[in-house]
Amino acid sequence: MQYVDEFRDPALIRRTAAEIRALIDPGRHYRIMEVCGGHTHAIYRFALADLLPPNLELIHGPGCPVCVLPMGRLDDGLSIAEEQGGIFTTFGDVMRVPGRHGSPLERQSAGVDIRMVYSPLDALRLAEREPDRHVIFFAIGFETTAPSTALTLHRAKALGINNFSIFCNHVMIIPAIRAILDSPDMRLDAFIGPGHVSSVIGCRPYHFVARDYGKPLVTSGFEPLDLLQSIVMILRQLRDGRAEVENQYARVVPWEGNLPALKALADVFELRPYFEWRGLGFISQSALQISERYAQWDAERRFTVPGVRVTDPKAAQCGEVLKGVLKPQACKLFGRACTPERPVGALMVSSEGACAAYYNYVHRRAEVSA
Amino acid sequence: MCLAIPGQIVERSVDDPHVAIVEVSKVRRAINVGLLEDQDLVAGDWVLIHVGFAMSRISEAAAQEQLRLLAMLGEDEQAMREIESYAIR
Numbered sequence: 001m002q003y004v005d006e007f008r009d010p011a012l013i014r015r016t017a018a019e020i021r022a023l024i025d026p027g028r029h030y031r032i033m034e035v036c037g038g039h040t041h042a043i044y045r046f047a048l049a050d051l052l053p054p055n056l057e058l059i060h061g062p063g064c065p066v067c068v069l070p071m072g073r074l075d076d077g078l079s080i081a082e083e084q085g086g087i088f089t090t091f092g093d094v095m096r097v098p099g100r101h102g103s104p105l106e107r108q109s110a111g112v113d114i115r116m117v118y119s120p121l122d123a124l125r126l127a128e129r130e131p132d133r134h135v136i137f138f139a140i141g142f143e144t145t146a147p148s149t150a151l152t153l154h155r156a157k158a159l160g161i162n163n164f165s166i167f168c169n170h171v172m173i174i175p176a177i178r179a180i181l182d183s184p185d186m187r188l189d190a191f192i193g194p195g196h197v198s199s200v201i202g203c204r205p206y207h208f209v210a211r212d213y214g215k216p217l218v219t220s221g222f223e224p225l226d227l228l229q230s231i232v233m234i235l236r237q238l239r240d241g242r243a244e245v246e247n248q249y250a251r252v253v254p255w256e257g258n259l260p261a262l263k264a265l266a267d268v269f270e271l272r273p274y275f276e277w278r279g280l281g282f283i284s285q286s287a288l289q290i291s292e293r294y295a296q297w298d299a300e301r302r303f304t305v306p307g308v309r310v311t312d313p314k315a316a317q318c319g320e321v322l323k324g325v326l327k328p329q330a331c332k333l334f335g336r337a338c339t340p341e342r343p344v345g346a347l348m349v350s351s352e353g354a355c356a357a358y359y360n361y362v363h364r365r366a367e368v369s370a
Numbered sequence: 371m372c373l374a375i376p377g378q379i380v381e382r383s384v385d386d387p388h389v390a391i392v393e394v395s396k397v398r399r400a401i402n403v404g405l406l407e408d409q410d411l412v413a414g415d416w417v418l419i420h421v422g423f424a425m426s427r428i429s430e431a432a433a434q435e436q437l438r439l440l441a442m443l444g445e446d447e448q449a450m451r452e453i454e455s456y457a458i459r
């Protein structure tokens with residue numbers, strides 16, 4: 001419990017942890033999935049498992065956009081940019097994801113024009129500054145990030161910038177949750193719902209989790225107290241035999257979501273019939289593509305996509321870890337062939353990936369104190 | 371990239387209703403506020419920023435807590451690098 005004293009209101013944290021223990025039936029095993037990678041990061045960083053009873057297990061879900069990106073998509077995006085003599089732009093988290101011919105960072109040192117950006121607007125600005133080059137923005141992210149891509153395209157259209165396109169990899173959280181609920185090895189009792197995704201989509205889209213699958217879902221903030229309170233809300237539901245959608249993070253998440261953001265999504269994107277998720281396989285209607293109206297800014301319509309399929313190394317167990325069936329440290333490559341310095345799977349790249357979070361906060365710490 | 375950074379609106383742009391100047395730990399940069407166009411943001415309001423866009427309006431107390439959370443997660447420096455990279459206006 002090394003962190004409790006630096007938390008806001010340690011006394012309240014301890015009271016909430018005691019409440020969790022009081023709500024727990026000692027004869028039962030509880031498996032609660034936190035869907036969002038930001039939650040996974042916070043749970044490891046704050047060593048929250050130390051505050052929880054041993055029969056309450058937190059399972060890490062697929063909500064890390066970098067982790068679920070198939071390697072072939074990255075190779076496709078990079079090769080389009082190279083073929084066009086263009087500039088490949090993307091977020092920092094993608095820069096270290098291994099592709100077939102190396103990560104974007106490695107390709108950059110090999111002389112390919114790759115720039116890291118913090119915002120899709122930076123990529124658009126680059127296209128404005130370099131009218132003779134084509135700028136591709138490799139877009140990734142869940143519903144939190146997709147609206148920013150949409151508004152960037154609104155702007156490209158308004159300014160008439162044509163040397164700019166999006167290679168769209170935006171994915172949606174609801175089909176991923178459904179795929180996990182439908183997977184035969186699923187043994188979950190409840191979900192901690194994502195925080196920032198929910199600020200866009202609101203709470204209504206989760207109703208099927210409670211209604212059709214009988215599982216509670218509580219959207220949660222990222223502070224230690226938020227996560228503990230969400231667990232209390234879930235345990236109360238389980239104790240009472242209820243399954244409902246509740247909102248612990250109401251200070252950020254409006255029940256109805258963000259209407260201008262949803263409107264922008266509906267204008268710029270349409271559903272992809274299917275999309276491959278790394279580790280989870282093909283999930284139908286689980287991702288977004290640029291709609292017909294914005295076709296000229298869609299890199300996939302504008303250029304030929306090689307359609308590279310790359311299978312992950314056999315020993316890598318990213319899929320099992322992503323589905324919550326396996327703990328990161330149980331993967332045969334963990335800490336040996338696969339480390340944050342030399343990642344094999346994307347779960348080891350992003351600070352929101354379960355493997356990197358476990359490695360940095362549990363594994364490394366154990367090595368230091370050993 | 372899933373960081374949400376709290377900032378305070380200090381100025382709305384006169385020429386572009388989608389642009390506002392925010393201040394984060396004394397650094398002032400331009401962000402896009404188009405996703406909160408229904409909120410009538412004014413100087414003094416606090417927002418959560420994600421990849422250059424204001425995503426949610428929040429209270430000042432929630433903003434202070436979010437800053438603290440970023441520091442506790444060891445992500446405050448990265449957040450400031452991100453803010454500093456945004457356009458000046």
Ligand code: SF4
Nearest residue numbers: 316318331338345355
């Ligand atoms: S340790 Fe590496 S290879 Fe194994 S599941 Fe994690 S990211 Fe994948």
